[in-house]
Amino acid sequence: MAAPSIVVLTGAGISRESGLATFRDADGIWAKVRIEDVATPEAFARDPARVHAFYNARRAQLRDPAILPNAAHHALAELEARWPGDFLLVTQNVDSLHDRAGSRRLLHMHGELMKARCRHCGAVSPWEADLSTATPCPACGKAGGMRPHVVWFGEMPLHMEEIGAALDRCGLFVAIGTSGQVYPAAGFVAEVRGRARTVELNLEASAVRGDFDEARHGKATEIVPRFVA
Numbered sequence: 345m346a347a348p349s350i351v352v353l354t355g356a357g358i359s360r361e362s363g364l365a366t367f368r369d370a371d372g373i374w375a376k377v378r379i380e381d382v383a384t385p386e387a388f389a390r391d392p393a394r395v396h397a398f399y400n401a402r403r404a405q406l407r408d409p410a411i412l413p414n415a416a417h418h419a420l421a422e423l424e425a426r427w428p429g430d431f432l433l434v435t436q437n438v439d440s441l442h443d444r445a446g447s448r449r450l451l452h453m454h455g456e457l458m459k460a461r462c463r464h465c466g467a468v469s470p471w472e473a474d475l476s477t478a479t480p481c482p483a484c485g486k487a488g489g490m491r492p493h494v495v496w497f498g499e500m501p502l503h504m505e506e507i508g509a510a511l512d513r514c515g516l517f518v519a520i521g522t523s524g525q526v527y528p529a530a531g532f533v534a535e536v537r538g539r540a541r542t543v544e545l546n547l548e549a550s551a552v553r554g555d556f557d558e559a560r561h562g563k564a565t566e567i568v569p570r571f572v573a
């Protein structure tokens with residue numbers, strides 16, 4: 345029998361043990377800043393300097409050499425390398441820890457912190473430095489249009505067609521470290537339910553736990569390597 349096609353969805357919980365905060369835990373990002381102030385197109389239109397400051401700080405944190413992929417990121421890269429069937433890793437995370445662990449069949453559906461996008465010409469550029477309202481676009485040269493290449497509330501997530509096609513053919517769907525509160529990602533399990541085996545790997549039951557066939561609860565660095573072994 346052919347190896348089943350696998351889709352893995354990851355969220356902020358997989359990077360927590362690497363030292364990056366989640367969003368909705370008690371010590372999470374949304375406990376310190378309001379979504380309406382930093383993570384909507386309206387917030388950026390109203391106060392771009394405030395939004396740049398928020399993402400500049402997150403980018404600086406990601407440049408810290410102490411922030412490294414953990415055992416869960418590595419386990420997924422190893423699974424991809426040895427899996428004989430189709431494999432796709434869809435991450436909601438804007439960090440680059442899956443890339444750095446060696447994952448290649450990887451889609452960042454909420455964008456990437458280490459990239460910037462020009463609102464004038466649409467070019468997406470690698471970006472490790474701070475952004476400001478005066479930063480010129482390296483592609484078209486115009487200033488004032490650079491924004492973080494991330495998906496804010498009310499914006500369309502990226503790669504949705506490719507993700508939809510992979511969900512259509514998948515035989516195993518695994519969600520890791522995500523609270524199941526943000527759509528459309530939280531709805532992927534319901535889309536594949538009944539046709540694919542569905543497994544939740546999370547610290548605790550997510551908001552959509554009832555849609556999964558199985559769940560293993562614990563720290564990602566412990567349960568993910570064990571699950572893929």
Ligand code: BJW
Nearest residue numbers: 355356357366367368436497498521522523526527547564
């Ligand atoms: C551990 C752990 C450890 C901790 N080990 N586990 C349907 C119904 C209702 C609303 C909507 C709907 N469809 C769309 C919406 C609107 C909205 C939405 O979902 N709102 C809800 C809040 C209700 N969705 C959108 O706006 C999306 N766009 C969209 O739907 O477009 C459609 C459209 C159509 C037509 C025109 C235009 C648009 C876009 C969502 C964008 C989300 N953006 C963010 C910010 C990205 C940039 C940044 O990083 O700043 O993405 S918000 C934030 O949440 C971030 C994350 O990717 C996302 C998900 O969070 P995640 O990863 O699940 O983290 P947490 O913190 O929530 O959970 C962590 C989990 O880990 C917890 O369960 C812990 O227990 C666990 N954990 N330690 C294992 N060690």
